[in-house]
Amino acid sequence: MKRVFCATLGCDKNLVDSEALLGRFALKGIQPVNDPDVADIWVLNSCGFIDAARADSEETLRSLVENKEDRILVVCGCWSQEHGDDIQKRFPGVDIVAGVGQFDRVVAACLGENIDQASAAAVTGSAFPLAGPPIVDDPMAVDYTGMLDRPLLTPPHVAFVKIGEGCNCSCTFCRIPIIRGKQRSRSVEEIVTEVQGLVARGVTEIQLVSQNTSDFGRDTGQNLLELVSSLNDVDGLRRMRLLYLYAGMVSVDDLRRLLDLEKVAPYLEIPIQHASPRILKAMRRPGGSKASPDFFNALRQDRPDLVLRSTALLGFPGEEEEDVSILADFLAAVEFDHLGTYRFSPEKGTPSAEMPDRVPAEVTHDREALIMDLQADISLGRQQARLGRTFTAVVDEIIHPGTEEAEETHRILESFGEGAWQDEGEHTAFAGVLRSEVSLALCRSYHFGYDLDGIVVMPADDLIPGQWVEAEFRAVTPYDVWATDKEGNRDR
Numbered sequence: 001m002k003r004v005f006c007a008t009l010g011c012d013k014n015l016v017d018s019e020a021l022l023g024r025f026a027l028k029g030i031q032p033v034n035d036p037d038v039a040d041i042w043v044l045n046s047c048g049f050i051d052a053a054r055a056d057s058e059e060t061l062r063s064l065v066e067n068k069e070d071r072i073l074v075v076c077g078c079w080s081q082e083h084g085d086d087i088q089k090r091f092p093g094v095d096i097v098a099g100v101g102q103f104d105r106v107v108a109a110c111l112g113e114n115i116d117q118a119s120a121a122a123v124t125g126s127a128f129p130l131a132g133p134p135i136v137d138d139p140m141a142v143d144y145t146g147m148l149d150r151p152l153l154t155p156p157h158v159a160f161v162k163i164g165e166g167c168n169c170s171c172t173f174c175r176i177p178i179i180r181g182k183q184r185s186r187s188v189e190e191i192v193t194e195v196q197g198l199v200a201r202g203v204t205e206i207q208l209v210s211q212n213t214s215d216f217g218r219d220t221g222q223n224l225l226e227l228v229s230s231l232n233d234v235d236g237l238r239r240m241r242l243l244y245l246y247a248g249m250v251s252v253d254d255l256r257r258l259l260d261l262e263k264v265a266p267y268l269e270i271p272i273q274h275a276s277p278r279i280l281k282a283m284r285r286p287g288g289s290k291a292s293p294d295f296f297n298a299l300r301q302d303r304p305d306l307v308l309r310s311t312a313l314l315g316f317p318g319e320e321e322e323d324v325s326i327l328a329d330f331l332a333a334v335e336f337d338h339l340g341t342y343r344f345s346p347e348k349g350t351p352s353a354e355m356p357d358r359v360p361a362e363v364t365h366d367r368e369a370l371i372m373d374l375q376a377d378i379s380l381g382r383q384q385a386r387l388g389r390t391f392t393a394v395v396d397e398i399i400h401p402g403t404e405e406a407e408e409t410h411r412i413l414e415s416f417g418e419g420a421w422q423d424e425g426e427h428t429a430f431a432g433v434l435r436s437e438v439s440l441a442l443c444r445s446y447h448f449g450y451d452l453d454g455i456v457v458m459p460a461d462d463l464i465p466g467q468w469v470e471a472e473f474r475a476v477t478p479y480d481v482w483a484t485d486k487e488g489n490r491d492r
Contacts, residue, residue: 005039010047023150048079050345084134099136139181157466248287275330276323315364401437
């Protein structure tokens with residue numbers, strides 16, 4: 001049996017695309033594997049959102065080309081959607097170049113279907129000839145299929161569920177509508193069927209994603225509340241998380257209705273990008289001034305347990321120190337639990353690429369550092385309020401001593417030395433954990449999105465992945481939690 005390995009770069013929407021592509025391979029008898037060394041086919045699902053993402057895609061592809069030997073090498077995704085011809089010219093070792101959503105056509109090309117003399121190469125595993133010009137369609141013509149029956153690249157108890165494709169917004173810095181097209185929502189019925197299938201396979205938590213989740217159903221006559229209410233009725237599903245909501249495109253009352261549903265985690269991701277009215281106007285951000293501190297504080301009025309996640313873009317053309325001060329004041333007023341930042345990248349074809357008054361890179365870097373220092377203090381304060389309390393958490397992974405993952409986990413453990421502790425005596429005893437070689441459980445309470453935020457670290461004892469436990473928060477940093485397991489309160 002032939003085997004395929006897929007390396008995925010970029011966002012969680014791209015991860016779902018990789019899963020859908022691997023599902024199409026599986027239907028053709030090609031086994032998805034996690035180890036690239038045993039695979040006959042390598043796929044790079046690339047990211048092309050900004051310069052840094054394209055550089056990462058190029059570096060990864062270069063490494064794959066250098067080590068491919070007689071494997072079939074495919075590059076697809078956002079980077080190759082726009083730069084397929086250039087990739088083919090610069091990387092002759094790449095056998096197949098495709099854009100976004102071309103799942104069936106990529107599989108057919110790898111199998112040599114409808115390509116002269118390709119079948120023999122695919123069967124024997126010998127060097128594969130170039131499969132002609134890049135497989136790229138207009139983004140609005142792409143039919144995303146294969147979502148219902150797909151292998152997961154996440155732990156088996158958690159899955160991203162993509163509810164739509166494309167975006168109707170016209171933010172001046174963003175190429176997503178160019179790469180992915182306008183908003184196309186999936187039907188409520190199809191998404192519910194997908195989630196029922198995932199739950200039947202052991203998934204207990206889902207994260208709903210799209211380019212603009214607030215806009216779901218605007219093109220089909222359905223809406224987000226209808227979707228989430230239907231998912232709330234899926235037996236066996238324990239928790240769902242809403243990502244990529246736009247303030248100003250959904251009301252406080254609508255969000256309260258969503259949060260009132262039993263299985264919706266009190267966690268919302270609402271990217272603001274900035275807080276300066278002048279910069280928001282130049283960005284053409286939907287909602288703009290509606291995304292005020294009052295909006296977020298109203299959400300927390302009846303739900304003080306609500307976790308808020310956001311992103312901010314620094315260095316937009318024309319940004320001045322006063323604008324950064326406005327952003328800092330906004331963050332202090334709202335107190336997001338989690339904030340990600342990134343730096344402006346002039347993207348070809350976007351209005352902001354032609355705007356004057358570029359902010360020097362070193363200035364943008366300093367502004368980003370300032371904002372992140374402020375956010376670290378805010379996040380720590382939010383975390384400290386949870387010390388000594390017990391929250392339900394799901395075990396994502398068990399880390400054993402001597403592994404590469406153990407080294408990274410040990411660095412997280414060391415960070416608790418500078419963190420805040422519920423009990424100083426326990427802090428002193430924790431030094432023994434640092435010195436010992438014990439297995440650890442990486443978990444998440446509702447405060448942390450999968451592959452987005454920090455983690456809850458606990459002694460593993462006899463815990464297993466996918467298990468739900470009661471975690472007592474004993475120490476916190478701005479990002480992570482050290483907890484102990486309240487035995488006798490576990491799902492088996």
